[in-house]
Each structure stands twice: as structure tokens, then as C-alpha cells.
Amino acid sequence: MESSEAGLRPPRHRVSPRARAYWAVRASAGWLMPVAAQVIWLAADTARLGPHVAGLVLTAVVAAAHVTVMPQWRYRVHRWEATPEAVYTQSGWFNQERRIAPVSRIQTVDSERGPLEQVFRLANVTVTTASAAGPLKIHGLDRDTAQRLVDELTEGTSADRSDAT
Amino acid sequence: MTERTEWRRLSGRMLVIHPIQELLRAWPVLIGLVFAGTAGGQSSWWSLGGAIAVIAAGMLRWFTTTYRVSAEQVQVRRGLLRRRLLTVPRDRIRTVDVTANLLHRSLGLAKVEVGTGRTDRKDDAVKLDALHVDEATRLRAELLHRTPARRETAREETATPSEVLLAAVPAAWVRYGPFTLTGLVTVGVIAGVAGRAVNEAHLDPGRLGPVSTLLERWEHAGLPAEIAALVAVLVVAVAIASTLGYVLAFYGFRLTRNTLGTLHVTRGLITTRSITIEERRLHGVEISEPLLLRAVRGARCLAITTGLRVGRGAERGGSLLLPPAPRAEAVRVGALVLGPTTPLTAPLTGHGRRAARRRYTRAVGLAALVVAALLVLSWTAGSPAWIWRLSLVLLPVAAFLAWDRARSLGHALIEATLVSRRGTLVRRRSALACEGVIGWNLRRSFFQRRAGLATLVATTAAGRQRIDVQDVPLGEALRLADEALPGLLTPFLDSADS
Numbered sequence: 291m292e293s294s295e296a297g298l299r300p301p302r303h304r305v306s307p308r309a310r311a312y313w314a315v316r317a318s319a320g321w322l323m324p325v326a327a328q329v330i331w332l333a334a335d336t337a338r339l340g341p342h343v344a345g346l347v348l349t350a351v352v353a354a355a356h357v358t359v360m361p362q363w364r365y366r367v368h369r370w371e372a373t374p375e376a377v378y379t380q381s382g383w384f385n386q387e388r389r390i391a392p393v394s395r396i397q398t399v400d401s402e403r404g405p406l407e408q409v410f411r412l413a414n415v416t417v418t419t420a421s422a423a424g425p426l427k428i429h430g431l432d433r434d435t436a437q438r439l440v441d442e443l444t445e446g447t448s449a450d451r452s453d454a455t
Numbered sequence: 456m457t458e459r460t461e462w463r464r465l466s467g468r469m470l471v472i473h474p475i476q477e478l479l480r481a482w483p484v485l486i487g488l489v490f491a492g493t494a495g496g497q498s499s500w501w502s503l504g505g506a507i508a509v510i511a512a513g514m515l516r517w518f519t520t521t522y523r524v525s526a527e528q529v530q531v532r533r534g535l536l537r538r539r540l541l542t543v544p545r546d547r548i549r550t551v552d553v554t555a556n557l558l559h560r561s562l563g564l565a566k567v568e569v570g571t572g573r574t575d576r577k578d579d580a581v582k583l584d585a586l587h588v589d590e591a592t593r594l595r596a597e598l599l600h601r602t603p604a605r606r607e608t609a610r611e612e613t614a615t616p617s618e619v620l621l622a623a624v625p626a627a628w629v630r631y632g633p634f635t636l637t638g639l640v641t642v643g644v645i646a647g648v649a650g651r652a653v654n655e656a657h658l659d660p661g662r663l664g665p666v667s668t669l670l671e672r673w674e675h676a677g678l679p680a681e682i683a684a685l686v687a688v689l690v691v692a693v694a695i696a697s698t699l700g701y702v703l704a705f706y707g708f709r710l711t712r713n714t715l716g717t718l719h720v721t722r723g724l725i726t727t728r729s730i731t732i733e734e735r736r737l738h739g740v741e742i743s744e745p746l747l748l749r750a751v752r753g754a755r756c757l758a759i760t761t762g763l764r765v766g767r768g769a770e771r772g773g774s775l776l777l778p779p780a781p782r783a784e785a786v787r788v789g790a791l792v793l794g795p796t797t798p799l800t801a802p803l804t805g806h807g808r809r810a811a812r813r814r815y816t817r818a819v820g821l822a823a824l825v826v827a828a829l830l831v832l833s834w835t836a837g838s839p840a841w842i843w844r845l846s847l848v849l850l851p852v853a854a855f856l857a858w859d860r861a862r863s864l865g866h867a868l869i870e871a872t873l874v875s876r877r878g879t880l881v882r883r884r885s886a887l888a889c890e891g892v893i894g895w896n897l898r899r900s901f902f903q904r905r906a907g908l909a910t911l912v913a914t915t916a917a918g919r920q921r922i923d924v925q926d927v928p929l930g931e932a933l934r935l936a937d938e939a940l941p942g943l944l945t946p947f948l949d950s951a952d953s
Contacts, residue, residue, distance in 0.1 A: 297933045298897070299949050371947070378947055384901050391894035391914075392943055419893045420761075423921035424914030 298388065301371035301378045309368070309430025312410040313361040321353040370428045372439060374446060377417050379426045389426045393446045395419045401436045415439055462521040462532070466587050468562045473513035475558060478506070483651050522583055524597065529569060531581050543569060543581050549736045549761055551595045552773060555588070556726040565591040565729075569598065570773075599717055599731055617714050622777055622788045624708035624722075629701055631779035634747040637704075638696025642689070645696075705778040710788065718758070718792065720775065730773050736761045738891030738917040739872070740776070740789040742799060742884045749882060754785040758792065759887055759918035774918065789886070798872040798886040803865030809906045810926035811861035815854065822853035856880075866924045866935060873913055873939050875924045885922050889939045891915050892922075897932060911936060 328349060332342040363383040371378045377396070380388045400416045407413065413436035417426040431439070520533040529548070531541045550570035559565055565588045569581040586594065706724035713719055718737070720730045739759035748754065756777035777788045789799045829843035859879040867874045873892060876884040896912040903909060903926065911924040911932040924932065937944045 297930055297949060298944065298947055301947070373946055375946070376943055386899050386904070388897040389894065390897075390943060390947070392940075395893045419914065420916035421893045421914035421920045423912065423919075424894050424896055 300388075301369040301380050303370050304365070305368045305370070305428065305430040306412055306432040306435070307365070308410045308432070309412060310361040310365045312407060312412055312430060313364055314357050315410075316406060317357045317360055318353070321349075321357065325349055325353065368429065370431075372442060377426055377443065379428055381427065381429065389424060391417065391419050391424060391426055393443065396443060396446075399440050399443045401440045403433070413437075417443065460523055460525045462523045464521055465517055465583060466562075466564050466585060466590070467517075468564055468587075469517050469585055470514060472558050472562065472564070472585070473516055474510040477509045477513040480509075483648055520583075522581075524594070529581055529598070531583070541581055545598065548598055549733055550773070551598050551731045553591050553595055553729040553731075554726060555585075555728075559585050560725075560727065563588050567591050567594055595729075595731060599715075599733060618711040618719065619714070620709065620711050621718075621791050622708075622710040622784070624705055624778060624780065628778075628780050629698060631748065631751065631753045632698035632701030633694035634745075634751050634753060635697050635701060635779050636693065636745065636747060637700045638693040638698070641696040641700060642692050701778065708778060710776055712792075718776070722778075732758055732760055732774075736917075737792070738915060739885060739887035740793045740799065741886070741918070742782075742785055742789055744782070744882045746880050746882075748779055752782050753779045754782040755779050756785040756789045756792075757918075759885065759891070759915075761917045793872070793886060798867075798869045798874050799884065801867060801869050801874070803867045803874060803876055804931070806861075806864040806866075806908075806925070806927050809908055809928070810864055811857075813902070813906060813908065813926055814857040814861040814864075818853040818857035818860070819850060822849040825849060864925060866927060868935060868938050871939075873922060873924075873935070875913075875922050877923060877925050885918075887913060887915060887917070887922050891917055892940055895936050895940075895943075896921075897936075899929075913939070 325346070328342070328346050332339075332346065335342065360383060367380060367383050367386055369380045372393075374393065376390055376392050378388070378390050380386065396417055397420055398416075398418045400418075401413050402416070403413045407430075411433050412430050413433045415428045415431055415436050417428075419425070428436075428439075515535055516533070519535045520531070522529070522531045524530075524545075526545075528545055529543045533539055533541075548569055552568040552570065553565050554568070555565040564585040566585040567583040583591075583594075585591070703724045703726075705722050707727075708722040709720070711719045711721075712734075716734045718732045718734060720728075720732075722728055737758055737760040741757040741759055742754050743757060744754045755775065758774045758776050760774060776792060777785050786799045793799070826843060826846045826849060829838070829846050832838050833840055833843050856879050860877075863876055863879055863882050865874075865876045868889075871889045872886050873889055874884065874886045876882065892913045892915055894914050896914060898910040898912060899908070907929055908926045909929045909932045911927055913922040913924070913936075914920065915922065924935065927935070933944065933948070937948070
């Protein structure tokens with residue numbers, strides 16, 4: 291079984307290193323709400339200080355673990371590669387997924403940047419095929435790399451014009 | 456040909472049908488109106504006004520809907536305030552569905568729906584409700600057996616388009632009806648509608664003679680007997696409704712193959728439905744066996760085809776190639792449609808002990824969690840002990856399901872067809888031609904990685920858009936993917952890299 295574990299190598303390219311900071315900021319923003327709610331509750335109900343502080347500390351510990359571990363783990367997993375024949379991505383962290391689609395079956399190539407991603411000069415690239423089950427998404431790419439990838443893929447797909455189902 | 460590109464209207468008889476349809480759709484409200492009207496009140500006038508508006512809108516539909524078929528495209532214009540022009544290129548048409556309900560049939564009409572695969576949102580379908588039956592059949596033939604350019608080359612074929620009968624449903628198969636559970640929905644709907652009607656009419660069912668004596672007898676019988684009686688009544692009602700549903704939907708079911716390359720399904724007792732599937736859009740076949748149906752050795756056969764998504768709105772059941780029938784028959788029909796016969800019958804490679812263990816941990820683990828939660832609840836919140844004792848039944852049930860799920864898992868690659876089997880409540884064996892596979896998703900959860908397993912998903916534009924090969928050993932998944940689409944994986948394999 292050991293040989294088969296090594297069968298499919300991960301895609302060659304990592305995403306932008308700045309993606310780690312972006313994921314960390316996004317995750318922290320997500321934790322802001324529960325922490326704020328707990329603080330407000332504490333302020334409103336100062337009689338039972340002990341349990342409140344304990345709860346707050348617990349939330350803070352879990353949040354800190356998530357914010358520090360997830361971006362690093364995800365950065366190690368998220369990878370991509372595009373050859374003239376195929377696009378190959380790997381994503382996730384706890385649960386991971388690899389997706390492969392032949393360039394000849396690509397229907398659309400989108401790139402998009404959210405406001406937060408703009409701050410970190412990052413972009414996403416989404417590659418769709420005729421199947422609703424298989425869009426390939428590459429998160430946290432460097433903006434220039436994303437543009438280059440989109441150009442490359444659109445060139446490759448326009449060369450081949452069947453209806454790709 | 457010039458005359459063909461003119462804008463055409465739906466059949467004029469629809470001026471009669473549209474209002475009736477709208478009235479039928481609003482009947483629970485109207486019945487409520489009759490009863491509530493006697494009591495007097497503002498609301499009844501509102502409902503009456505609403506009903507009239509609905510009828511007027513229905514009649515307007517005829518005046519605002521026009522369509523035309525040109526050599527390249529089909530166009531439908533509709534809407535009064537929001538005019539819409541729908542254009543579908545003819546080479547994107549994958550299926551044509553002709554339906555006629557009782558109203559349509561009494562006036563010799565039929566509804567035509569054109570399926571194009573990706574535009575399957577409710578509003579975007581090209582739907583012509585309704586045309587004269589002859590016009591509808593002619594339109595279908597025109598749209599599918601088709602393109603004027605090609606007609607020149609295939610003149611001999613078009614001269615004698617003959618139909619070959621692949622399957623017909625004999626009356627005896629109605630015995631599979633009670634095991635389909637379709638009646639569950641019907642019984643629910645009837646109960647809901649009846650409840651609403653009773654409510655709107657301010658009736659008290661307890662005051663009706665036979666019902667009240669029945670209720671009285673019940674009250675004396677005690678809780679276990681009450682539950683048993685309720686279950687028995689439900690089971691009988693569902694079985695009857697399911698059987699009726701089977702007859703209504705599948706009466707006169709015929710599957711034929713046209714030599715011009717289409718499959719043709721006609722069925723229905725009151726509402727007749729006729730579905731045409733282009734064979735070059737058909738990428739595979741699925742044998743599906745819901746647990747109950749499997750218990751009586753029955754199965755259904757479905758087409759995996761682009762343009763027909765499974766179980767979506769009006770297209771629901773559109774991909775059915777054979778309704779619940781003896782398993783051997785379903786397999787026979789699948790093989791006839793698929794061409795090569797072995798993908799549906801050949802033995803499959805199992806997924807091994809680790810996949811089986813995963814089934815048990817997941818199913819029994821979940822059941823144990825429920826039992827534990829109920830146990831904690833009975834300790835802390837003091838809920839009666841019989842609840843958690845009863846929940847112990849879940850454990851053997853879960854173990855049985857896990858055992859069956861593990862047994863179902865299997866895959867194979869036979870004659871350039873990817874075969875996968877999975878599931879227990881509905882066991883499906885899908886056979887998808889490799890040319891219909893677009894790409895691969897290889898999913899591995901944390902626990903799957905630890906067990907050395909992976910879920911290989913073949914993405915496709917047909918049917919459910921995906922075929923899952925669940926919890927297969929990673930090496931086997933790669934071998935399967937590599938053999939099914941040779942070359943795609945090669946640059947990413949380690950051996951090619953070094």
C-alpha cells in the first residue's frame with residue numbers, strides 16, 4: 291500500500307505566501323462576533339464573573355488555535371498546476387480534495403478579487419466544466435499569477451471548440 | 456421554409472384550458488370561499504377578486520405567447536409587462552418532452568417542453584403549453600430528427616424511420632407499486648389539503664357520524680393500540696396510494712428506439728407523457744433499487760444523459776427507462792440501451808475491509824451518540840427511561856445498514872464503462888461510458904487519509920453530474936482513474952515525474 295500512497299504527486303505550485311495572512315485575517319474576523327457577544331454578556335452580567343471569564347478564555351484559545359494552525363496547514367495543502375492538457379488543484383486542510391480537469395473540457399475561466407483580497411493583492415481563479423460537480427477553484431493566488439493563468443487557459447480552451455459535454 | 460420561420464401561437468383551444476387550469480390550481484381556496492361566504496365577510500370578496508384576476512391572467516397567456524422555429528434556433532416570446540424572448544440554438548436541444556393531462560387530452564392538445572441541459576432553471580425552459588397533438592408530434596420530430604443540412608445525406612434513413620420496441624410494462628408489474636413509497640408524498644398532500652379544506656370550511660370532523668364512533672372506540676383502546684392502529688392505517692393508505700400512483704404514471708409504458716438515434720418513452724393513464732432522448736446524449740444507465748423494492752427483487756432503470764437532470768421539477772422522472780419492475784428486466788433494458796451487456800451484470804471489485812470498517816464506525820457510532828444523548832437527557836432532565844431504552848433498537852438497525860452498505864460498495868471498469876455501486880436505502884449501480892467523464896475529484900477526509908482510502912468522483916455533464924466511487928483504497932482509485940481516461944493523470948503520477 292505504501293507505493294500507492296505515493297502514486298499521485300501533489301500539484302507543483304503553491305499559492306501566494308500572502309494567502310496565509312489573508313486566511314488568518316479572515317478567520318479572525320469570523321471569531322470577532324462570538325467573542326464580542328461573550329464580552330457584552332459579561333458586561334451585562336457581572337455577578338457571575340468566573341464562568342464568563344472561563345468561557346471567554348476557552349473561546350480565545352480555540353480561536354487562537356484556529357487562526358494560527360489553519361492558515362499554515364491550508365498553505366501547505368493548497369497547490370495548483372496547469373499544463374497544456376490539464377488543470378490540477380489541491381485544496382482543503384482537514385478534509386482535502388484534488389481535482390483534475392482536461393483543458394479540452396473547460397467551459398469558463400473566471401478570476402475574482404474580494405475587497406479583503408485586494409488588500410493582500412490576491413485573486414481567485416475558478417475553472418468550470420460542463421459538470422456542475424466539478425468547478426476547480428484556486429484560492430489565494432498572486433494577482434499577476436492569476437492573470438497569467440487565466441490568459442493561458444482561455445488561450446488553450448479557445449483553440450478547441452466543441453461543446454465540451 | 457419561409458413560412459416555418461413565422462411567429463406562431465399556441466392552440467386557440469388554450470383559451471378554454473388556461474382559465475380551468477387556474478381554477479383547478481386555486482380549488483382549496485375556492486372551496487373555502489363557498490363555506491366562508493355563507494358566514495359573510497370581507498375575505499371572501501378578496502378571494503373572489505383574486506380568482507378572477509388569476510383567470511384573466513391565464514387567458515392573457517395565450518395572447519402574449521408566441522414561438523417560432525427557424526433552421527438554427529427556437530424562440531419563445533412571452534409575458535405582458537415583462538416581455539421575455541427565449542432563444543435556444545437547435546443544436547443544444549437534447550430532449551423533447553410531450554405531456555398531455557386530462558384537460559389537454561379532451562381537447563386534443565399536448566404540451567411541449569424542450570430540454571437543453573444547462574438552462575434547467577424553472578423559468579428558462581422552453582415550454583409550449585399547449586399545441587395541437589399533431590403539431591406537437593410534428594414539432595418534436597422536427598426538433599430531434601433534424602437539421603435540414605443533414606437530412607440530405609440521410610435521405611434513405613429519414614424515408615423509413617422505424618421504431619423498435621425495447622420494453623413494455625405488463626399489468627402484472629403493478630405488484631411493485633406498493634413498494635415504491637411514492638404514495639407517502641401523496642398521502643401527505645391529501646392529508647394536508649383535507650386538513651386545510653376542513654379548516655377553511657370551519658368543519659369539525661369529530662361531529663361526522665362514522666368518524667366520531669371510530670374516534671370513541673380509539674380512545675378506549677389505550678396508547679400502544681392507538682399507535683399500532685395509526686401505523687396500520689398509514690401503511691395501508693400509503694400502499695394504496697403508491698399502487699394508484701404506479702398505475703397513473705406508468706400505465707401503457709413503452710420504451711422504443713427510433714432508428715434515427717433516439718429513445719422514446721410513452722406512459723401515463725390520465726396524463727400521458729412522451730419523452731424523447733437523443734442517444735448520442737446518453738452516456739450511461741443506472742439501476743436503482745430502493746430498499747423496499749430490493750426486498751421484493753425489483754429495480755428501476757434510469758438513463759444518465761445530458762439535458763435531463765434527475766428529479767428536478769417538471770423533469771422529475773424524465774430519465775426513467777423502466778419503472779419499478781423485476782430486477783432482471785431492468786438489467787435487460789439497461790443492457791439494450793447501453794449496447795454492451797456486461798457492465799450491469801459483471802461482478803464488481805469490493806472496497807475491502809477498511810471501507811467496511813468505516814461504514815460500521817460511522818453508522819453505529821452515530822446511533823451510539825444518539826443513545827448516549829438520550830441517556831444523559833434521562834439522567835439530567837429526567838425524561839422517561841423507556842425513551843433511551845427504545846433507542847437501543849437503533850444499534851442493531853445501524854449495524855444492519857452498515858453491513859448492507861459495505862456489501863453494496865463496488866466498482867469496475869468494463870468495456871470503457873465506469874461502473875460504481877453504493878448505497879443501501881437506495882442502492883444504485885451506475886454505468887457511465889468513459890467518454891462521458893469530464894474530470895476527477897479525489898476527496899480525502901482526515902479519517903479517510905488515515906485509513907488510506909479516498910472517494911473518487913467522476914464529474915460528468917449527464918444525470919446527477921457525478922458518479923461517486925466511495926471509500927476506495929487510494930491506489931485502486933488512481934488505477935481506475937488512469938485506466939478510464941488514459942493520459943490525463945500521467946503527468947501528475949510520481950513514476951512519470953522521476
